[in-house]
Amino acid sequence: MKVLFAASEAVPFVKTGGLADVIGSLPKELAKLGTDVRVMLPKYEDIPLHYKERMERIAEFQLQMGWRQLYCGVWKLDMNGVIFYFIDNEFYFTRKGCYGYGDDAERFAFYCRAVLDSLQHIDFVPDVLHCHDWQAGMIPVLYRAHFSHQPAYAHIRTVMTVHNLKYQGVFGKEQFQDYFALGEEHFSGYALELHGGASFMKGGLLYSDFITTVSPTYAEEIQTPYYGEFLDGLLRSQQYRLQGIINGLDYDEFDPMTDPHVTTHYRDSLTKKQLNKLKLQERLGLPVRKDIPLIALVTRLVDQKGIALIDRVIAELMELDLQWVVLGTGEPQFERLFRWAADAYPDKLSANLLFDEALARQIYAGSDLFLMPSLFEPCGIGQLIAMRYRSVPIVRETGGLKDTVTPYNEATGEGTGFSFANYNAHDMLHTIRRAVRLYHEPDVWDKLMANMKKKDFSWRKSAQQYAELYGRLAAGV
Known part of the structure; x- marks a missing residue:
């Protein structure tokens, strides 16, 4: 053929x-x-x-x-x-x-x-x-x-x-x-x-x-x-x-065991993943803390990616016991939003308004959670990389996000991430709060890691x- x-x-x-x-x-x-x-x-x-x-x-x-x-x-x-x-x-x-x-x-x-x-x-x-x-x-x-x-x-x-x-x-x-x-x-x-x-x-x-x-x-x-x-x-x-x-996803190209940009190589070891998190916090000037969840946004800062939802509830998001790292460029109003948030909450949010592949890989390796609240998403690659690097995705149920991320079910222990259906800022906020709460339950986090490990998103x-x-x-x- x-x-x-x-x-x-x-x-x-x-x-x-x-x-x-x-x-x-x-x-x-x-x-x-x-x-x-x-x-x-x-x-x-x-x-x-x-x-x-x-x-x-x-x-x-x-x-x-x-x-x-x-x-x-x-x-x-x-x-x-x-x-x-x-x-x-x-x-x-x-x-x-x-x-x-x-x-x-x-x-x-x-x-x-x-x-x-x-x-x-x-x-x-x-x-x-x-x-x-x-x-x-x-x-x-x-x-x-x-x-x-x-x-x-x-x-x-x-x-x-x-x-x-x-x-x-x-x-x-x-x-x-x-x-x-x-x-x-x-x-x-x-x-x-x-x-x-x-x-x-x-x-x-x-x-x-x-x-x-x-x-x-x-x-x-x-x-x-x-x-x-x-x-x-x-x-x-x-x-x-x-x-x-x-x-x-190209599993040879995206592999935390061999990725040259990752400080400490790992596959399923949360302990080694945490070492990448501490290094990332240090590099970004965030308080170096194991116990606080770090949520990542690696994306183009445009309407399609759901950044307007973050804009709508930014004050409530900054009240959470949570750190943020943002990487990407895009529409001026969204770049201004994250510049403002980084200035107003320097211990909560690091805004990196550029494209840097090495930093992106370090963010996948060092983050605990990965946010994709897209208005629409034909497939999406960020959530696939995140799961490969054992960063738990939070997504809106649209396009490929719906097809690849199974919402976590507390009753059965099934699921690989967290999701919300409506394009609504408070639905997103509620889902992030739930993810932060469950981050502090080690049994839940172990199940999420085990569930992601079983998935094969290679080509x-x-x-x-x-x-x-x-x-x-x-x-x-």
Whole structure:
């Protein structure tokens, strides 16, 4: 089985969010199952030099995009047994960052076209072309319009994976007609049209052979108006070819026994985990105390992550016998909130308004509790890392958080964390109070640790589900 992933970012080359973690780790697990899986990314300026120096240029050709004749190069790098291809055009990709430019529609139109055009140059024609998020969303449209009738490519099946439906790649209809040379029939209400323009994401959803998203609950949620971002009707109509497959975690990359950023390595030893906590408290300037629970927030400080709930009850939270560590950047009002709290309660809260991977790992290892009160969360990786590092998650029951964190039941001793259902600040506050109370009951904490130990959130099961899906598609089932 030959599979080509088309995505806009991947660890370890370039990362802005959880998509990069998936594209960096899922192919490795698929390769273990015998799938010949390869990945195609844009060749961004931000890719570290030591990776660029290892790349080999394997093709260059002229690409037709609308009326434009454009240079396209393809570079190749073998990384941990997985081949990565990089689409090269300096005008589009030699600039800082991945997204946020005024010509993003043109940049990713070029990328989508280049993925398909490069197949004849790289000696690899996949059975399945797996497209991820809006940046690759027009690939199934272009395949259907320009490639599916060619004998060499007619067998290819396409999969579209939604990592976050909120981001849809909506641009002007005129731009789509210009870049993609598509007829008027592609811009009716049932085709690419959205919000008066046209959408990369909608194209991927409609023209692919199958749709997946990153958790079973999110697959259900996006078929409702509350979570559906105006595409819920379309998704309900396509539910027969929609499946939620939970994201996994790279257990080699995230391992408290071997993590180079962790001070004292451990697996299930609470005593050793406590040593990391004391070191973290010392580093952050918090009172060094074993007996007080330390709660972590490692996230983007944006509405989606539920920071508004914390804002609503910040005074009550600061009254709890609890320490906080916050790591992340985001919207100015939320950064101001945590700066204020750190100034007003220096013995209670440490605000680290930056991104620091080493500090993030130390926080996972040193914290007792990990908070994710998200408004919506397609899958979430923070709660998976937290459980791997034996930090007990407190989550809102949405998307992948609901699928991965089992609420603790005091009667049966079952559960791996704490959760609340409604997007409500006082429900969150009540849940945090309960977690703090139970932290001081060693028997309960031992049960939570034992329950987390039994869980397997590695990519193994999810990769098997993807491999089965590819097999069904290739067989025409």
